[in-house]
Amino acid sequence: MKKFIGCLLIIVLLLSLTACSNQKPAEQSKQEEPKVAEKIVLRIGMTAEADSHYGKGLLQFKEKLEKYSENKVAVKIFPSSQLGNERDLIEGVGAGTIEMCISSTGPLPNFSSNFMLFDLPFIVTDRQKAYQVMDGSVGQEILATLEPKGIKALGFWENGFRNITNNKAPIVHPADVKGMKIRTMENPVHIETFKLLGAYPTPMAWGEVFTSLQQGTIDGQENPLVILDTAKVYEVQKHVSLTGHFYSPSVIMINKKLLDGFPKDIQEAVFKAEKEAREWERNYSSELDKSLVKALTEKGMVVTEVDKMEWQQAVSPVYDKYLGKINPEYIKALTGK
Secondary structure, three states, rough: HHHHHHHHHHHHHHHHHHHHHHHHHHHHHHHHHOOOOEEEEEEEEEOOOOOHHHHHHHHHHHHHHHHHHHOOOOEEOOOOOOOOHHHHHHHHHHOOOOOOOEEEOOOOOOOOOHHHHHHOOOOOOHHHHHHHHOOHHHHHHHOOOOOOEEEEEEEEEEEEEEEEOOOOOOOOHHHHHHOEEEEEOOOOHHHHHHOOOOOEEEOOOHHHHHHHHOOOOOOOOOOHHHHHOOOOOOHHOOEEEEEEEEEEEEEEEHHHHHHHHOOHHHHHHHOOOOOHHHHHHHHHHHHHHHHHHHHHHHHHOOOOOOOOOHHHHOOOOOHHHHHOOOOOHHHHHOOOO
């Protein structure tokens, strides 16, 4: 009887081992199945509205990048300061908490003083010449100065020539802004320029500006015409003067570590999509300026032409203060002087 039970236990043990050996290959094959790569999601923040020149340009970027990456990348656009103001966005991209953003160059001197070049009043009067400089060696050198901050700046996009609005009276001469509280970006050159004119420059995040204008906390602000239209500034400001005192490019940025970690084909898709979207956005913005004077007039704004030479002379002392802080070769590239 004991021999019988012993034989039975041996048979059961052998059957168990056979069953385990039959299951093992299946388990191994299941574990060795290749994983499907997860789609890369890039969130892009901006302070402008969804239907702005930024928004339309980023839609081009989204469509092209998703196409060129064969849908391995998904782009999500967050307009209207949903992810923060411009400084928040730039800091977020550097820290890696936001993948991408587009920002005017206004806050960028806080991250690299080289960007002060574009803030000098009337430093740019010809868009096409500015594009050549920004896309050339000078522009690329300036963009590269953001890399130590963890930011890869892909290229300069278009924001536009900035014009002054207010609710009191038409601004024709530089002296007309004296005593006015004018919202500016958090930018030392911009602030100094309006101080020189006798105004009270008031740095403020863009998301707070509409309410401040509505409540009379500030008298006016300055921005490209497209922003006046898409942000409905015409609802709280009566007058716009076509001063064109600052030219404002913008920069599209991505977290450098993130980009460097992408496969080469994805990196190439990002670069290609950005270049094509940049060209589209610039053309769109340039053409839009031609029609916006009429559009804003129809929406109730009083549009005033000014003598730009008069304004240029009035703000020229700003150059004396900042020439020592900006590479003279960069200034020469833009001005030819």
